[in-house]
Amino acid sequence: MSKKETIYKTEVIHSESHTPDSHESESQGTESLHAKTHDSSIDSSASYQEGYQFVVSEGAVTSVAEVEHGITKTKLIKPYETYSVSGTDVLKTESKGLFQELSRYTDNNADGVYQKTAETEVLNITSATNTLQLQNVLAHSDHMKFVFDATGQIVSAAHVLRNGAAVNEPLNANTAFSVQSGFVVETETQGDAPHWEIFRDGNVDGVYTEVAHGSGPLVDLVGLAINLTVANPLL
Numbered sequence: 001m002s003k004k005e006t007i008y009k010t011e012v013i014h015s016e017s018h019t020p021d022s023h024e025s026e027s028q029g030t031e032s033l034h035a036k037t038h039d040s041s042i043d044s045s046a047s048y049q050e051g052y053q054f055v056v057s058e059g060a061v062t063s064v065a066e067v068e069h070g071i072t073k074t075k076l077i078k079p080y081e082t083y084s085v086s087g088t089d090v091l092k093t094e095s096k097g098l099f100q101e102l103s104r105y106t107d108n109n110a111d112g113v114y115q116k117t118a119e120t121e122v123l124n125i126t127s128a129t130n131t132l133q134l135q136n137v138l139a140h141s142d143h144m145k146f147v148f149d150a151t152g153q154i155v156s157a158a159h160v161l162r163n164g165a166a167v168n169e170p171l172n173a174n175t176a177f178s179v180q181s182g183f184v185v186e187t188e189t190q191g192d193a194p195h196w197e198i199f200r201d202g203n204v205d206g207v208y209t210e211v212a213h214g215s216g217p218l219v220d221l222v223g224l225a226i227n228l229t230v231a232n233p234l235l
Helices: 020-025 131-139 221-227 229-234
Strands: 051-057 060-068 071-075 081-086 089-096 099-106 115-123 143-148 154-160 166-169 175-180 183-188 195-200 208-215
Touching: 051 089, 051 099, 051 115, 060 081, 115 221, 131 229, 143 183, 154 175, 183 221, 221 229
Parallel strands: none
Antiparallel strands: 051 060, 060 071, 081 089, 089 099, 099 115, 115 208, 143 154, 143 208, 154 166, 175 183, 183 195, 195 208
16 A cells, blocks of 8 residues: 555553554454554553663664563564654554554653553555455444434444444443544543544444544544545445
């Protein structure tokens, strides 16, 4: 898939997210975004003696190493990974299949060891995207239905199963739904920071498909909407 400049953004957070190691071993053609597991190593209480080290030369990351139990091991930068510098942070972008994963690494105490402090995963669609592959990915994504009141607020939510049956999701103090820029955003507040999932009903059939998830501040929803224009008839 051809590369393009990403239109998403993440901010510094302290939370759990999805581990790139498991991401690399998963089949991106059939896995639901919702099914990814959280990386328990992304935690605001993580030891600053363990994490990542980066060599930066003329504004570019030239080497990456992982520090674990006092041992530093150089990591191979894979062909689908790119690293960049954003202020004092390091950003990693992984492009595999129809997904783009964005990670942020921060060195809060300036000891040279960075902690992964944010991770976001989104569908990355271009005009060259294979339609059959996209249909397969979307079929395995999480799907939901919502009931809106007269003011456009969500009053009930239900997961849509493969057989078309809808199972209600209880609304509680830890879960909130909101409508933003044509998306429905589900936010769960469990642990140190909220996790969110973004749903889109591009073909206006009443069924919303998950198109992104992450922790902390949301991705750029306007940019995400533009990126998904091609996929709207299938969402």
